[in-house]
Amino acid sequence: MIISSLYIAWHYVVFNKVRTATLVACITLIAFLPMALQLVLTESERLLQSRAADTPLLLGVRGSALDLVMNSLYFDDEVPEILTMQAADEIGDTGLAYAIPLYVRFQARKQPVVGTTIDYFDYRNLRVAKGRMLALLGECVIGADVADEYGLEPGDSIVSSPETLFDLAGIYPLKMKISGILQRHHTSDDQAVFVDLKTAWIIEGLGHGHEELNKTQDKSVILKRSEDSVTANARLFQYTEITDENMDSFHFHGDTTIYPITAVMVVPNDAKAGTLLRGRYLENTQYQIVRPTDVIEGLLENIFRIKSVIDAVIAIVGLATILAIFLVFALSVRLRQRELTTIFKLGCSRMTAVRLILAEIVIIVLMSGIIGTGLLYVVQANTDTLVRILIFS
């Protein structure tokens, strides 16, 4: 009898496609939205917290702690106030911790270019899956996602993006040679292009390479020549790629301790050293030391506060939809009065009629369940990407 009821109900729902599709869509959305939201938030919480927990302290210029953390940990394109290499040296000089400078300001093919030192890779436990680690000026290693997205291999090149299209006199794009591809780490590191700090400074134009003025045959590039110096005009050719042939011509002007960085990852020797360092910077008017976990917890509190509002809205909309669905079923029973009269005449009992309507509800709910589960599966398989789009973009 149950199979017969399901058989008849199935034919009814298939015959009334529009009504069925509408009901299935309503039920699916009402059930799917809160679950998908929960999935995305749980994953974002996990991603944010795990990365934050892996980073003991961050030093940056006093200002937005959130910008500092988001830029340093997730390579967000919101660049915090710039500090100098001197700040990193000062941390090292305390003997309480070692410092890993970060310069996250530029992009290459819309991916963040992270200027740092070899210590970063050791600390984050990043290993090279293909090729080799950074060794020379102008080289880069790329995250697994960058390699996949652009089909890049060791030996290929990637060009840094100019900060603005109209900055004609400023930063030249630098063609960087890919020395290696990092193992997938399921963190923001998978989506970054890593270069040595000096390479990052070359992208900024603080270091450069050009033809030697003493040897140039083109006299028109010489602006002024004295006994101890030669001044060239803008016609002097500057290299946009660092090769074995021109590497020696690259140089930096001035004191590199005042060169820019965006943050310093501070790795204290122990908990006590960390506390001491935080105490020392408590009253510092120029710099701040933040614990990323504290900042992320604050961010999550805000996200979950918003989530509870969204949950409440979904609950109200859901309740209204469920009521509307009940109304649809109640109206449909009324509209089907003639059909019900027919089946009663044919010998159907009231109980069987109720069973037929329940079978229809079961089928519709089941269809919604299957579609909702499918959608949840898709969301779950892509939570990492979704979180990056929704939270980090």
Place this chain on the structure above:
Amino acid sequence: MIEIESLEFHYPHGEFHLSIPHMSVSQGEKVAVIGPSGSGKTTLLNLIAGISRPQQGTVSVADQVVSAYRDAKRRDFRITNIGFVFQDFELLDYLNVLDNILHPYRITRALKLTPRVQQRAIELANGLGIGHMLKRFVGELSQGERQRAAICRALLPEPQLILADEATGNLDPRNKGKILDLLFENVDAHDATLLAVTHDHELLPRFDRVIDFLDFRSEAAA
């Protein structure tokens, strides 16, 4: 086959009143019921089938006092003993012809849907000339084809009594004759009884007997 005594029926709302002092139909008889519109012909069929219940009097079918039965028992008796061809066919538009014919077997416990029943449904449909349209939906059928599907559904359980309410209404004369032939063939084949409401006086000579509702009125008045 059918015995009605001192029957009084009226609907809870409205002025309609049906009074039948006595009516009898023998086993194997083919009887036509005629009368003006609104005189209660369809109501009479519903009372015999046990769909409605009289306020007074008795309705017996095959020596069973159907009117005394409780709802569930009346329903089971109807399903297994009476085939009803409804005036407006009562087919479900979301089922195909075969599923419509088999529908009573899927909504009642009294009838068991077996492969043999399904085979018989196909044979019956072939016999009624709708065997090639079993997979079609009701909306794709002509009036005559719908009528045949309804007859097929009524005949499938091989009932002792067939009640036909305007079974040939809305049909052209050629199809009327055909439908009646099919009904008569099946009734004769199973030695069943046929009680058919009709407005079509041309068909009356083909029946064994005619019951005129005007007679009941004069009888009741007397």
